[in-house]
């Protein structure tokens with residue numbers, strides 16, 4: 001162990017620690033902007049400067065390593081002045097548009113300006129020449145607001161293994177963009193939005209579609225239905241000051257009714273349905289020497305990733321549409337018929353933790369109902385904005401129930417929102433359907449948690465089913481490479497695009513970090529335990545749907561409405 005003194009306080013840390021981590025251990029706050037734990041430690045922004053006795057110049061705390069006996073001062077006049085000057089230089093070419101910026105009140109640059117006492121813009125420099133890139137259906141880039149911290153580049157490369165963006169050009173022309181300054185919509189960006197979660201400003205954010213939803217809600221000719229993704233119920237509360245992981249399902253339903261939606265339904269219903277279809281697909285492939293491993297297909301960023309980077313494995317993908325898209329197709333067919341409503345007048349809105357769901361909703365093949373299956377996918381953040389615009393006091397809302405039939409679900413549908421959840425839901429159903437026996441415990445602990453790749457083996461009537469779970473596309477690469485090389489042979493793989501699964505989706509409240517992801521996951525399993533039914537095949541509304549409309553899993557109608565194809 002090493003001992004140093006920070007602001008007169010002795011601190012002990014392990015060798016190799018930085019001054020920043022030592023200060024954090026001692027509860028001393030040092031401001032940072034470019035720093036991103038474990039991913040982006042480049043000392044570029046110079047806002048974490050500290051004074052080290054004996055050193056010739058101020059040191060960046062995020063990269064400077066602790067030396068035994070070091071004496072550090074984090075709050076001297078020289079430190080305060082240097083940090084403020086560096087921030088003022090960053091602000092000198094930053095557009096002064098805080099009042100109208102999507103990150104207003106939740107911008108790290110704005111918060112730092114307040115914290116460091118910057119009360120005037122002393123240096124008004126030239127603004128970067130690059131225009132806003134709105135070529136992607138999901139992600140908007142505003143280079144003018146970029147502070148070149150490179151966090152987005154680090155996440156895209158090191159976590160997702162995509163590298164759709166990197167640092168281009170030099171000097172004042174430096175910009176974070178796709179190679180050759182190509183539009184984002186034309187490159188291999190998978191729309192996961194992990195960049196938007198770590199961007200300290202609004203240089204990268206989701207496409208705001210709230211105006212389209214307000215317009216639909218105000219249109220008397222439209223019957224507007226909404227579906228809520230599993231992960232939103234454990235995160236939307238954060239937009240209103242609640243603890244991450246607070247389960248606010250009933251308040252979410254009430255809030256959506258207050259906004260004026262005609263019906264409030266649940267994506268968990270079609271998550272249960274997905275298990276019926278995908279579980280049947282797995283059993284069919286196992287019994288008929290079909291292509292294995294079967295790989296889950298509900299995460300649209302993952303789908304775009306495999307289409308770009310592993311097209312040879314597309315036959316391994318389940319042909320199931322995602323629950324979001326199954327919902328849209330059923331809302332404009334089954335529900336329309338049942339409710340006696342012209343499907344042309346039905347407008348389907350999704351509330352998703354995900355930016356890639358916007359991209360998925362507009363994929364050309366997603367119209368098997370005869371109409372666009374899902375009209376608009378909003379992120380959790382966009383919903384939070386709408387609720388604030390409507391003046392809804394979220395925390396004081398009563399708990400309300402979803403509408404039926406598309407609002408009825410089980411705990412298996414809820415756990416889709418956490419990494420390992422689709423696999424666990426599938427195992428609960430596959431085990432009982434194949435063996436005819438009841439599971440003594442529904443909790444498949446081996447597939448839970450934040451480990452990047454998880455494995456399990458489950459005995460089904462004497463056959464051992466080998467499964468794997470990966471979340472984050474860098475981890476997906478590890479699994480796919482192991483399968484391709486023959487090192488691993490699984491029967492079934494769950495892949496979710498975002499770290500932690502959908503609870504860590506790119507459309508979730510900011511901040512989203514490892515600790516917050518863990519709390520949201522705990523919320524998901526809590527919600528599962530509280531559900532009266534926890535297995536998809538026991539969902540009574542799904543059973544009625546098959547009896548009245550679909551016939552059977554993998555039947556003709558299912559194929560028409562609930563399954564899809566992929567693009568190379």
Ligand code: HC1
Nearest residue numbers: 229230231298322323324354502
């Ligand atoms: Fe997901 Fe899914 S779990 S993809 O993570 O399969 O976004 O929450 O809605 O469609 O159900 C997201 C979450 C979500 C779908 C489901």
